[in-house]
Amino acid sequence: MSKKKFVVGAFDDEAVLFPAVKKVRMSGYKIHDVYTPFAVHGLDHALGLRETSLHTAGFIYAITGTCTALGGISYVFTYDWPVNIGGKPHFALPAWIPIIFELTVLFSAVGMVLTFCYLCQLAPFVKKHHFHPRATDDLFVMVIECTAKTNVDDLQAFLTRNGAVEVSVQEAETEWWVGTYDKEQRLIKDTDFGVA
Amino acid sequence: MVAIKEQFEVPAKMKTWALALTGIGLLTIIIGFVTHTMGASANQHTKDIFWATMLYNSIFFMLICNASMFFICATTLAMGGWQMTFRRVPEAISTLVPIFGIIAFAIMMFIVFGMGPSTNIYPWLNKEALEKAGNEEVLKKLGFLNPVFYLVWTILAIGLWSLLGARMRMLSREADDAALQNQETGKSFVWRNTVTASLFIVWFALTVGSTVPWLWMMSIDANWYSTMYSWYTFASSFVSGMSLIALWVIYLKNKGYLEYTNQEHLHDLGKFMFAFSIFWTYLWFSQYMLIWYGNISEETVYFKNRVQGVYKGIFFLNIIINFICPILILMKRSAKRNYTLVTFMAVLILFGHWVDFYQMIMGSVRKESSTLGWLDFGTAAFFVGMIIYFVSKSLASKPLLAKYHPFFKESIIHHT
Numbered sequence: 007m008s009k010k011k012f013v014v015g016a017f018d019d020e021a022v023l024f025p026a027v028k029k030v031r032m033s034g035y036k037i038h039d040v041y042t043p044f045a046v047h048g049l050d051h052a053l054g055l056r057e058t059s060l061h062t063a064g065f066i067y068a069i070t071g072t073c074t075a076l077g078g079i080s081y082v083f084t085y086d087w088p089v090n091i092g093g094k095p096h097f098a099l100p101a102w103i104p105i106i107f108e109l110t111v112l113f114s115a116v117g118m119v120l121t122f123c124y125l126c127q128l129a130p131f132v133k134k135h136h137f138h139p140r141a142t143d144d145l146f147v148m149v150i151e152c153t154a155k156t157n158v159d160d161l162q163a164f165l166t167r168n169g170a171v172e173v174s175v176q177e178a179e180t181e182w183w184v185g186t187y188d189k190e191q192r193l194i195k196d197t198d199f200g201v202a
Numbered sequence: 203m204v205a206i207k208e209q210f211e212v213p214a215k216m217k218t219w220a221l222a223l224t225g226i227g228l229l230t231i232i233i234g235f236v237t238h239t240m241g242a243s244a245n246q247h248t249k250d251i252f253w254a255t256m257l258y259n260s261i262f263f264m265l266i267c268n269a270s271m272f273f274i275c276a277t278t279l280a281m282g283g284w285q286m287t288f289r290r291v292p293e294a295i296s297t298l299v300p301i302f303g304i305i306a307f308a309i310m311m312f313i314v315f316g317m318g319p320s321t322n323i324y325p326w327l328n329k330e331a332l333e334k335a336g337n338e339e340v341l342k343k344l345g346f347l348n349p350v351f352y353l354v355w356t357i358l359a360i361g362l363w364s365l366l367g368a369r370m371r372m373l374s375r376e377a378d379d380a381a382l383q384n385q386e387t388g389k390s391f392v393w394r395n396t397v398t399a400s401l402f403i404v405w406f407a408l409t410v411g412s413t414v415p416w417l418w419m420m421s422i423d424a425n426w427y428s429t430m431y432s433w434y435t436f437a438s439s440f441v442s443g444m445s446l447i448a449l450w451v452i453y454l455k456n457k458g459y460l461e462y463t464n465q466e467h468l469h470d471l472g473k474f475m476f477a478f479s480i481f482w483t484y485l486w487f488s489q490y491m492l493i494w495y496g497n498i499s500e501e502t503v504y505f506k507n508r509v510q511g512v513y514k515g516i517f518f519l520n521i522i523i524n525f526i527c528p529i530l531i532l533m534k535r536s537a538k539r540n541y542t543l544v545t546f547m548a549v550l551i552l553f554g555h556w557v558d559f560y561q562m563i564m565g566s567v568r569k570e571s572s573t574l575g576w577l578d579f580g581t582a583a584f585f586v587g588m589i590i591y592f593v594s595k596s597l598a599s600k601p602l603l604a605k606y607h608p609f610f611k612e613s614i615i616h617h618t
Contacts, residue, residue, distance in 0.1 A: 048617055092497065100491045 011152040015170035016145040022169035038149040041141035071113025075106040127182040135178040220591035227584020234577040258563040260306035263585040269443025271296035275399035283612030287462040294596035303360035359409040366402040377607040430489040441478035442555040445548035472538030479528035523554030
């Protein structure tokens with residue numbers, strides 16, 4: 007468990023978020039992540055993230071599925087228990103292609119979902135710190151990691167100047183953990199929804 | 203800032219090339235006509251071969267041009283905006299539908315009415331022979347396979363494609379001169395586009411998606427049928443149509459036009475070429491595997507001379523060009539964003555699906571040999587020349603950018 011200090015700025019418009027991301031990066035701050043309610047096209051480029059390797063992983067899972075299916079069926083139908091089906095050859099490749107295809111899709115789909123969950127640190131019963139509950143609703147939440155040299159007040163003012171509607175400083179756990187959230191951290195406050 | 207080149211000018215060299223190709227093609231067709239239908243060596247079979255060659259070429263080139271209009275209508279209905287920077291290209295290609303339509307119509311009408319029962323291209327034309335042979339299956343189909351229905355349905359199909367296509371292009375022209383006044387006019391513009399596009403798509407489904415390939419092509423093997431056939435034809439023509447669009451887009455880019463079209467748009471065109479090659483294979487395989495598995499002689503007759511006979515080479519070449527090459531070469535993201543590779547693949551796919559149409563029709567008409575000869579390439583050259591000539595002319599006749607279209611900005615900032 008390692009706690010770090012973060013400055014969190016919430017934006018309510020993509021058009022404001024993009025120039026802000028650019029300026030924050032140009033000023034030398036380290037962006038931990040940006041949480042958005044939906045996939046924002048081009049944000050990964052703006053953040054300077056590298057191309058994901060998820061599709062390479064998907065390809066490997068898919069090939070595994072293909073080999074499993076082809077190996078399994080050909081073992082059963084040509085070696086273990088050859089059956090004469092409609093006079094077709096035992097090694098009846100065309101008839102197997104649908105099954106090989108299905109297993110390829112199944113392996114790659116399940117494998118990629120699990121890999122994705124692992125990369126995003128999502129799992130049943132596992133908790134992760136939420137920087138802002140409205141990141142799942144209508145706000146784009148930029149999280150900047152503080153170092154020893156970071157002037158927090160300056161950074162907060164900088165974010166506000168660049169269009170953040172809400173700025174806060176948080177000490178947070180960066181990794182996932184099994185257990186519960188702190189009692190103090192209520193994920194959803196009534197005030198978030200304008201209810202007093 | 204450099205001014206945007208909005209107006210395409212046809213290079214003199216291109217016009218010469220187009221006319222030369224058309225001329226060579228026309229000459230080949232005339233020579234073919236003379237050698238195949240007149241003279242001492244001509245008989246009913248050589249006549250059939252000549253007209254079937256005309257038939258598959260005209261249908262293929264008409265359908266790939268019509269696929270451009272399908273692309274426009276499908277993206278319109280999906281509220282797609284990414285294609286807007288190069289939308290004039292498919293529009294220009296679709297102007298060929300009436301021209302090729304008239305050629306194909308004339309050829310088909312000659313086969314059905316001019317050659318009559320003597321031809322072996324459409325066995326259903328010869329009712330007497332069918333009754334004599336006791337061919338109950340085809341006799342029962344005669345309510346659908348008869349000259350009158352063929353005539354009416356062909357006129358309706360080609361006519362409505364042309365009319366609705368012309369209406370889509372007319373609507374697109376509205377976005378050239380002035381900005382749409384307010385949100386209301388913008389909404390009404392999008393709505394009118396949507397209505398015409400929906401009508402086209404419905405008619406497209408009733409024709410290319412089902413009946414027209416049955417009538418024009420599948421009825422050559424009148425006893426045989428496959429429920430995959432129309433979709434197979436559609437997939438073949440659509441993937442070639444996308445390749446044709448990609449080729450024109452790359453050509454215009456190369457000449458310094460279409461400044462707003464970039465790798466992102468090329469990537470999406472490449473995705474279409476890739477995805478519909480796989481889709482074509484899916485249909486090819488579904489048709490093949492069920493017939494192979496069922497192993498019923500009335501169904502396997504279609505594949506008998508294609509897989510085991512003289513068409514073996516062409517048949518497997520078809521799979522290699524249209525499936526193995528696209529899946530291996532176009533799979534990588536960087537390949538779909540590479541102008542040279544996409545050009546190469548587009549040419550290869552166009553050739554591959556032309557060969558596919560060749561084996562679909564000639565595999566049934568000329569069962570004894572499978573040589574792709576001078577007549578086939580010459581006829582193709584005629585149509586390719588026509589495409590170059592008329593598409594460039596149509597591109598030059600209006601601005602290359604529909605710059606006041608409501609979705610235009612979406613296309614400029616498009617990225618994948």
